[in-house]
Amino acid sequence: MSNQLTAFERSDGRWGLRNHVLILPLHSAFSATARKIADDSSGAVAVSHDWSGEIDGDFDRIVKTISGFAANPNNFATIFITIGTPNELAIIELAKKIGLGKFEVLNVAELGSMSKIADIGLQMANSLLKEAKASQRISAPWSAIKLGQECGGSDALSGITANPALGVASDRLVELGSSSVLGETTEILGAEHLLAARAITPEIGARIVETVARYERSINYEGIDMRGAQPSRGNIEGGLTTLEEKSLGAAKKAGSAQFSGVFEYADQVVNPGLYFMDTPGHDTEQLTGFAAAGINIVVFTTGRGTPTGSAIVPTIKVATNTTMASAIPDLIDLNAGTIADGLKTLADVGGELFDLILEVANGKLTKAEKGLHHEFSLSRMYNTVIR
Amino acid sequence: MLSILMRKVLVLNESDNIAVCLVDLDIGEVIAQDGLNLTIQNRIPRGHKVASKDIAKDAGIIKYGERMGHATSDIKIGEHVHTHNVLGDRLSTEQVK
Numbered sequence A: 001m002s003n004q005l006t007a008f009e010r011s012d013g014r015w016g017l018r019n020h021v022l023i024l025p026l027h028s029a030f031s032a033t034a035r036k037i038a039d040d041s042s043g044a045v046a047v048s049h050d051w052s053g054e055i056d057g058d059f060d061r062i063v064k065t066i067s068g069f070a071a072n073p074n075n076f077a078t079i080f081i082t083i084g085t086p087n088e089l090a091i092i093e094l095a096k097k098i099g100l101g102k103f104e105v106l107n108v109a110e111l112g113s114m115s116k117i118a119d120i121g122l123q124m125a126n127s128l129l130k131e132a133k134a135s136q137r138i139s140a141p142w143s144a145i146k147l148g149q150e151c152g153g154s155d156a157l158s159g160i161t162a163n164p165a166l167g168v169a170s171d172r173l174v175e176l177g178s179s180s181v182l183g184e185t186t187e188i189l190g191a192e193h194l195l196a197a198r199a200i201t202p203e204i205g206a207r208i209v210e211t212v213a214r215y216e217r218s219i220n221y222e223g224i225d226m227r228g229a230q231p232s233r234g235n236i237e238g239g240l241t242t243l244e245e246k247s248l249g250a251a252k253k254a255g256s257a258q259f260s261g262v263f264e265y266a267d268q269v270v271n272p273g274l275y276f277m278d279t280p281g282h283d284t285e286q287l288t289g290f291a292a293a294g295i296n297i298v299v300f301t302t303g304r305g306t307p308t309g310s311a312i313v314p315t316i317k318v319a320t321n322t323t324m325a326s327a328i329p330d331l332i333d334l335n336a337g338t339i340a341d342g343l344k345t346l347a348d349v350g351g352e353l354f355d356l357i358l359e360v361a362n363g364k365l366t367k368a369e370k371g372l373h374h375e376f377s378l379s380r381m382y383n384t385v386i387r
Numbered sequence B: 001m002l003s004i005l006m007r008k009v010l011v012l013n014e015s016d017n018i019a020v021c022l023v024d025l026d027i028g029e030v031i032a033q034d035g036l037n038l039t040i041q042n043r044i045p046r047g048h049k050v051a052s053k054d055i056a057k058d059a060g061i062i063k064y065g066e067r068m069g070h071a072t073s074d075i076k077i078g079e080h081v082h083t084h085n086v087l088g089d090r091l092s093t094e095q096v097k
Helices: A028-040 A059-070 A086-098 A114-134 A162-176 A192-196 A202-222 A233-238 A243-254 A283-292 A322-327 A346-361
Strands: A006-009 A020-025 A075-082 A102-107 A146-152 A179-182 A259-263 A273-277 A297-302 A315-319 B018-021 B030-033 B036-039 B049-051 B060-063 B066-071
Touching: A020 A028, A020 A059, A020 A114, A028 A075, A028 A114, A059 A075, A059 A086, A059 A283, A075 A086, A075 A114, A086 A102, A102 A114, A146 A162, A146 A243, A146 A283, A162 A179, A162 A243, A162 A273, A162 A297, A162 A315, A162 A346, A179 A243, A192 A202, A192 A243, A202 A259, A243 B066, A283 A297, A297 A346, A315 A322, A315 A346, B018 B060
Parallel strands: A020 A075, A075 A102, A146 A179, A146 A297, A179 A273, A259 A273, A297 A315
Antiparallel strands: B018 B049, B030 B036, B060 B066
């Protein structure tokens, strides 16, 4: 296997591991039209969401998520569908600042007809897809890889098989000069002191601890009793006893490299190194936030077999146990359960995962991509307020 | 050295006072590997933990070499270690029924 990374170079120097044409509605009402254009085209992707322009406490977070998603370097081009309100147009402006590729705007106020939008959108999509297919991958530096680490449906083997195997692969990438990002604040609660001790400065360590403390305060403020949800009943049946135990296992995803910084949700990941990002534990909100942060490949470890994927970011599924990996082969890209079966060592599987990350970065489709798992979810912290 | 395949439990760190069961274990089974020599005291499902040392009430439960909670009663070597005799130090599982 070639050890050479190839990718699509963007005009601002960033690198795409895919070359998607994204149809992006800026208002929830255009979700079906976006989907229709994508389905009728020769390979464009679309997402739908439920934001309809409301301005509330989450406005900045939503604008940041949608604009970052459009500007992800895995997109060759984005076609926006908009009513044309200033708030929707502001999303396009913010995406440009982040590093939006080619783009087109379908403005309903100007075009005045949904069928016109669908027809023109389809022509635009097919023309951009032709351009995208003509562009070539070139040799890329390791810094082109921006890896997101995620886990969902954890079991007692997560912290022993798939998570530490991801840790091995992440350490190797960080050493080579890639970026790697651990998320899920809920799932480091109880292990944050260990992560903080690995920060390159005391300030970064303090920020990791404060991010978790802020989360704990918000939980207490909401009056939520975490004890019924974390660890979940399924976790407990699987043998996980305490939240700390679950977090110690979840943190294994980040390997043993030093932490170079802490990001807020959907902050742009620019520099090489290992980072922590404050994200919800909810799989799709985390994955969407990662995509909005410019992360261009994700490894997702799972004990129960979570199908979640992204329209634009290849998501590699690693099984923690052989039973599930054998039961749902069309979801799982790599089985780390072989470590608990005694068939392979952690170093073996970590090496296999590293090789697979490189193959997927170079264009090999993941099971989630083949299955068209195109989930998208806006992360909200407040009740929706109608404007 | 034993291959993992022949192991019934996994010791994750030498300072741990628990081991993780790789198979369902029954009362009376003897675990003799990696310097351990213990007899299983309860039925313990795969993925769950067994005490690899005697653990006194209030002492820390150590997994991956780190504290993951504390014992709510004395736990003898070979006993199942789970929510019936362990609480987290921070957000505990006490209320989960």
